[in-house]
Amino acid sequence: MHTVYSRSWIAVSTAFLLILSTHDAHAIRPDLDGERGLEAQVALGVGGFSNGTQRLVTPADTTGPTDHQGTAIVGPSVGLRISAGWRFHGALSAGLSLQWQHLGAMPLSGDGGMYDYSASALAVGAYARLYPMAFVSSVPRTARVAFTGMGDLRRLDPWVSLGFEFFDTLGYGQRLRAAPTLGANFSRGSVGIPVGIGLEYRVLPMLAVGLTTHLTPWIGAWNTSVAMDIVSGNPRTTSNSYNGTDPLNLAWNVALSVRYTFTP
Numbered sequence: 266m267h268t269v270y271s272r273s274w275i276a277v278s279t280a281f282l283l284i285l286s287t288h289d290a291h292a293i294r295p296d297l298d299g300e301r302g303l304e305a306q307v308a309l310g311v312g313g314f315s316n317g318t319q320r321l322v323t324p325a326d327t328t329g330p331t332d333h334q335g336t337a338i339v340g341p342s343v344g345l346r347i348s349a350g351w352r353f354h355g356a357l358s359a360g361l362s363l364q365w366q367h368l369g370a371m372p373l374s375g376d377g378g379m380y381d382y383s384a385s386a387l388a389v390g391a392y393a394r395l396y397p398m399a400f401v402s403s404v405p406r407t408a409r410v411a412f413t414g415m416g417d418l419r420r421l422d423p424w425v426s427l428g429f430e431f432f433d434t435l436g437y438g439q440r441l442r443a444a445p446t447l448g449a450n451f452s453r454g455s456v457g458i459p460v461g462i463g464l465e466y467r468v469l470p471m472l473a474v475g476l477t478t479h480l481t482p483w484i485g486a487w488n489t490s491v492a493m494d495i496v497s498g499n500p501r502t503t504s505n506s507y508n509g510t511d512p513l514n515l516a517w518n519v520a521l522s523v524r525y526t527f528t529p
Contacts, residue, residue: 301528344367
């Protein structure tokens with residue numbers, strides 16, 4: 266009988282220790298304030314640009330900011346934003362971003378249908394992101410992967426961000442329809458300060474989907490142009506660098522996002 270009691274006591278003690286060790290392992294990995302680790306996000310949506318003169322690239326031969334001759338309106342279109350960083354705290358992450366934007370283009374003034382137009386933008390930058398839900402948790406420590414259902418508020422993971430971007434290429438091209446090798450390419454560089462907001466829902470502890478938006482004021486502008494034409498029967502390429510005369514511009518985008526945190 267004594268042997269039976271001893272074995273029972275050993276079994277109960279072992280089970281109790283296993284429960285405690287499991288609880289401790291979960292407790293040091295709280296799920297409530299988000300995952301930690303490498304954070305990767307892809308956002309696909311629409312975006313565009315806005316300014317007072319309805320143009321993005323100042324041609325080299327303009328006389329001032331009110332001269333629209335040869336400039337272009339660039340409309341909103343599809344764009345892709347990719348970011349990768351490190352979520353080193355439940356409330357904070359930081360990383361790098363890359364954005365490509367295809368844009369529709371047309372002349373501000375009639376050109377008689379002589380040219381085809383195109384435009385696109387490429388931006389690289391860095392960001393810091395804050396997850397405010399990590400500060401309003403009513404339960405400070407909750408076992409990892411403990412969502413109680415689809416309506417569990419711990420699945421909500423909104424964020425706000427602030428960053429720095431360099432619009433490495435803001436290209437606008439016009440090509441002669443009768444001779445596509447002739448025309449001009451204009452590009453613009455600017456520094457941007459993107460302000461972002463994300464409303465995301467964690468389908469899994471490490472996987473979130475949602476809606477994001479960014480507003481990016483530009484600071485400064487410097488332009489280059491490359492013109493291709495024919496002079497005396499010979500092709501000629503002319504390059505020019507100059508300061509832009511346009512006022513402050515604003516870039517915007519709205520996108521559907523997918524974010525995954527590779528937790529170590």
